[in-house]
Amino acid sequence: MKDSMTLPRRHMLAGSAAALSALGLAGWTGSARAQQAAAPAAKPLPAYAGWKSPDALIVHSSSTLETRRSAFGTSVITPSNQLYVRNNLPAPDAAILDNRDAWTVSIEGVKSPRSLTLAELKTLGVETVATVLQCSGNGRGFFPSKPSGTPWSVGAAGCVVWSGVPLRNVVAALGGLADGAAYLTGTGGEKLPEGVDPLSVLVERSVPVKAMDDALLAWEMNGEPLSLAHGGPLRLVVPGYQGVNNIKYVKRVAFTSAQSQARIMSHGYRMSPPGSKASPDQPSVWEMGVKSWINGPLADKGPLKPGQVQVHGVAFGGTRGIKGVEVSADGGKTWQAAKLIGPDLGPFAWRQFALPLRLEAGTHVLASRATDTAGNVQAEQREENLGGYNNASWRDHAVTVTVA
Numbered sequence: 001m002k003d004s005m006t007l008p009r010r011h012m013l014a015g016s017a018a019a020l021s022a023l024g025l026a027g028w029t030g031s032a033r034a035q036q037a038a039a040p041a042a043k044p045l046p047a048y049a050g051w052k053s054p055d056a057l058i059v060h061s062s063s064t065l066e067t068r069r070s071a072f073g074t075s076v077i078t079p080s081n082q083l084y085v086r087n088n089l090p091a092p093d094a095a096i097l098d099n100r101d102a103w104t105v106s107i108e109g110v111k112s113p114r115s116l117t118l119a120e121l122k123t124l125g126v127e128t129v130a131t132v133l134q135c136s137g138n139g140r141g142f143f144p145s146k147p148s149g150t151p152w153s154v155g156a157a158g159c160v161v162w163s164g165v166p167l168r169n170v171v172a173a174l175g176g177l178a179d180g181a182a183y184l185t186g187t188g189g190e191k192l193p194e195g196v197d198p199l200s201v202l203v204e205r206s207v208p209v210k211a212m213d214d215a216l217l218a219w220e221m222n223g224e225p226l227s228l229a230h231g232g233p234l235r236l237v238v239p240g241y242q243g244v245n246n247i248k249y250v251k252r253v254a255f256t257s258a259q260s261q262a263r264i265m266s267h268g269y270r271m272s273p274p275g276s277k278a279s280p281d282q283p284s285v286w287e288m289g290v291k292s293w294i295n296g297p298l299a300d301k302g303p304l305k306p307g308q309v310q311v312h313g314v315a316f317g318g319t320r321g322i323k324g325v326e327v328s329a330d331g332g333k334t335w336q337a338a339k340l341i342g343p344d345l346g347p348f349a350w351r352q353f354a355l356p357l358r359l360e361a362g363t364h365v366l367a368s369r370a371t372d373t374a375g376n377v378q379a380e381q382r383e384e385n386l387g388g389y390n391n392a393s394w395r396d397h398a399v400t401v402t403v404a
């Protein structure tokens with residue numbers, strides 16, 4: 001349910017737990033987490049994502065859907081109906097899509113701040129960019145410390161194509177940045193539950209202002225008008241940054257001198273050392289690190305036959321793109337260079353890789369290790385942290401296959 005945000009009771013107003021629970025947000029409190037753990041699997045898709053492919057997805061909860069590892073296939077783009085979903089608040093009413101062009105976003109921290117409609121944004125420029133959208137908690141399920149939050153494996157990620165207006169065009173049209181802009185702050189347009197401190201639930205994130213250069217206000221994903229599940233009618237896309245910074249139903253974009261005071265920024269999504277408390281002085285989950293994993297062959301349908309297989313998977317380097325990927329069939333003792341396959345959709349997209357291998361009878365641990373264009377090599381070990389964020393460990397992401 002929640003990704004990391006501990007919501008201490010001292011920050012909640014009287015009656016707020018009941019208010020959250022009435023809204024289906026009880027996952028933010030301890031009791032519902034326990035319920036979730038006790039509940040069996042096989043949940044139906046929530047209505048707002050009812051158009052998705054149930055076979056491709058693991059439904060953790062109505063606000064957390066994960067792509068199955070076996071569903072990633074070998075095409076570079078993740079089909080929209082297989083893409084993961086993660087909502088920190090209930091998705092807004094679908095009525096916000098009734099008149100997309102009338103959606104307004106307020107642009108602040110520029111020389112001439114004002115609200116713009118989506119129709120107006122569409123006149124300011126258009127670009128298309130492929131990005132990896134990944135929840136910072138992807139891979140949390142591999143943490144032995146079992147951090148609270150969804151135990152995602154590899155499927156809280158996908159590679160999708162966005163179309164929209166470059167944010168820098170919008171800023172230029174409004175006279176440029178105001179003095180003192182240090183952060184790009186985006187605010188989600190969800191209706192907030194009543195009876196709770198708005199800052200405790202508001203989805204508002206700040207990233208360093210340099211992210212503006214690549215950012216997009218996007219209204220299309222994978223060639224279609226942006227769905228409600230993925231933030232329609234308008235989303236702030238921050239290429240190379242962890243999913244939480246890509247604000248859905250964006251209502252406000254502000255260039256600010258300080259980071260947002262919302263709890264999801266100040267205490268949520270921080271790289272808090274194990275045993276510590278989340279605090280604003282710890283690093284936030286911003287740029288993604290270099291990461292890869294194998295999507296096939298998998299032995300989830302039983303042992304493989306001896307002979308040749310194509311080991312394949314995906315690799316990405318946050319804002320830096322991928323230089324190469326190595327594959328090991330012996331749990332990381334020896335490595336061989338894999339081939340990058342398929343089109344290169346730019347530094348923010350993932351690359352597919354493949355390596356033909358002969359596998360004899362026995363048990364094999366298949367691992368992949370990526371290197372980004374700056375020469376950073378994917379780490380062997382995860383960085384332990386309270387929330388289970390930023391897991392890029394190649395060892396954690398290895399797959400064991402039996403050949404018989």
Ligand SMILES: Nc1nc2c(c(=O)[nH]1)N[C@H]1C(S)=C(S)[C@@H](COP(=O)(O)O)O[C@H]1N2
Nearest residue numbers: 084085086087088135188230243244247248
């Ligand atoms: N407005 C809003 N934006 C949001 C969120 C949210 O709850 N509300 N969740 C964030 C998180 S934690 C992630 S991982 C991504 C998920 O994007 P997706 O649901 O399109 O896959 O959206 C981010 N943007």
Ligand SMILES: [Mo]
Nearest residue numbers: 135136243244
């Ligand atoms: Mo996330």
